[in-house]
């Protein structure tokens with residue numbers, strides 16, 4: 001229903017574009033004065049006025065109506081079954097919605113009433129928004145139509161509408177981010193009401209396997225985040241240790257030393273490496289690298305567990321090499337050729353030029369490439385699950401199995417969960433901490449780049 | 458074979474950019490401790506030629522240099538020549554100023570540092586100061602040597618690049634329009650510098666100013682469409698050109 005309406009709206013705005021063009025043509029012809037804006041601006045003016053306000057209205061409605069209908073349903077349930085607890089109302093509500101979606105059978109008369117209510121609320125809501133939106137559309141269209149004159153400045157109006165749409169688009173991105181962060185913060189605060197923040201930040205033991213059922217008492221598990229953060233740090237360090245030198249050196253080789261033909265082949269190949277799904281890296285790590293490491297470790301008398309931080313870190317390093325090398329290659333290439341010439345003309349060797357001129361000039365870009373890779377490594381989950389394990393050991397030994405923050409988040413949220421149990425909330429706390437860390441990294445990178453710029457530009 | 462008394466000799470130098478020929482059979486002998494001026498209309502190949510002399514064209518993809526270029530009896534295009542060593546003896550001022558994104562001090566100190574010319578920091582300070590003074594930039598930058606070279610104006614950058622080039626005490630100085638962005642006063646300073654430098658250095662200068670060529674140089678070469686049309690003692694070129702194209706150019710009918 002709504003879809004049909006939107007298609008019709010789109011079609012109408014298309015038609016009104018041509019209508020606006022024809023209208024202004026005719027007016028100019030009749031009045032024989034030169035027009036202010038070109039025909040197409042008048043057409044656009046009409047069609048944008050027709051479509052934009054009503055589309056925005058519809059979107060807002062679509063975003064907010066489920067909540068409204070939900071709360072309507074809740075109060076309906078509450079009215080007809082006054083002695084249900086809040087939790088029971090919520091459960092019943094979810095059942096009704098599932099039944100409406102056809103997932104659950106409608107098994108009781110009462111259920112049928114609720115589903116019917118929910119259904120009609122939805123239909124009313126849709127009809128309502130279509131009527132309102134159509135009214136808005138028509139009135140804006142008439143308003144615009146009335147303003148079209150030969151000397152009317154449609155161009156600047158259209159420009160303004162376009163500018164406004166762009167502002168709106170960027171607002172959507174910003175608001176979404178703020179929303180996500182806010183919900184993270186709120187749930188994290190909830191978590192810290194159950195678990196002491198110091199226990200979380202400084203606790204040395206992580207074993208959150210509690211509260212699988214509602215009647216279990218929360219707070220029995222141990223939520224010391226240190227071991228899993230150490231795990232993340234350990235794996236990330238190994239990965240960066242591999243990826244930064246290899247990535248940088250290959251970037252320098254590609255951009256400064258290699259022949260164009262080699263570059264033309266090597267660069268796309270590196271970028272293909274970046275396109276391999278992380279799961280593939282994951283089983284490569286688990287099935288090839290880890291056994292290989294264990295065997296070669298055994299042959300020199302080292303005992304490696306079959307899942308180890310080293311295996312995960314190694315493969316993760318390989319995964320982020322192309323990220324570093326490709327981005328660094330781009331920034332190195334962006335260093336003006338005239339600087340290379342200037343350095344060469346003073347009698348410096350190629351490696352002196354790279355070391356003293358190219359790398360310093362490209363440093364801000366390289367730093368941000370590395371930090372981007374770092375955030376990527378910190379956020380990586382798949383490889384760690386498959387190659388490093390899920391056991392939260394507190395160890396700095398790269399030969400032992402460790403786990404990472406992201407992996408624990410997945411583990412915490414797998415399966416049916418009580419939404420407000422400490423276990424589920426812990427996932428938010430972990431996510432929030434991770435977010436803070438990546439945020440700090442980004443701030444750091446901006447700071448480094450700024451500082452460098454101040455010095456040289 | 459009689460020893461070659463010239464500092465630089467080019468024989469049958471041809472340069473191609475891809476398959477477009479930019480220089481045709483250039484034969485030129487450049488005398489030691491003289492100023493040689495290259496003049497000619499825009500696009501005639503002056504920069505291309507001057508860049509052959511320190512093999513800067515190696516850095517341009519698809520640029521091919523043929524022919525023989527002897528500097529101090531050494532064929533600079535031969536595979537045995539150490540190009541880094543050669544370039545250390547040949548200073549170059551580029552047509553477009555290209556200061557490094559480093560401080561003014563570090564720009565000038567760059568060459569002396571890589572060649573280890575200064576025995577102490579004090580020594581290095583002296584070299585930097587002296588070079589900046591000779592390039593006529595010292596007064597403008599003495600209180601901000603830590604500022605970026607890129608923060609200077611176009612003309613200041615040009616003089617910074619001159620200071621950078623002379624800081625390593627080259628034997629030969631190649632200058633591609635070193636005064637193109639300078640006001641008359643700064644130009645006079647640079648011309649004075651060139652006059653002083655030619656006591657010890659061999660200088661090749663590209664210029665669009667006839668007066669400058671006439672004032673500074675001993676010899677002048679006139680280039681046109683990738684060919685060297687005429688090469689002679691400067692006063693001859695300007696008072697009594699043999700070729701009518703040269704005459705047309707210096708009297709302002711071409712270019």
Ligand SMILES: Nc1ncnc2c1ncn2[C@@H]1O[C@H](COP(=O)(O)OP(=O)(O)OP(=O)(O)O)[C@@H](O)[C@H]1O
Nearest residue numbers: 474479497498499500501502503504505506517552
């Ligand atoms: N990097 C390059 N790639 C391709 N062609 C080039 C390149 N550099 C110069 N050329 C060509 O070679 C010819 C000579 O150029 P060159 O820069 O030597 O001229 P010029 O005499 O220095 O001119 P100007 O006085 O404008 O600096 C021109 O036709 C130019 O188009």
Ligand SMILES: [Mg+2]
Nearest residue numbers: 503504505552
């Ligand atoms: Mg030039």
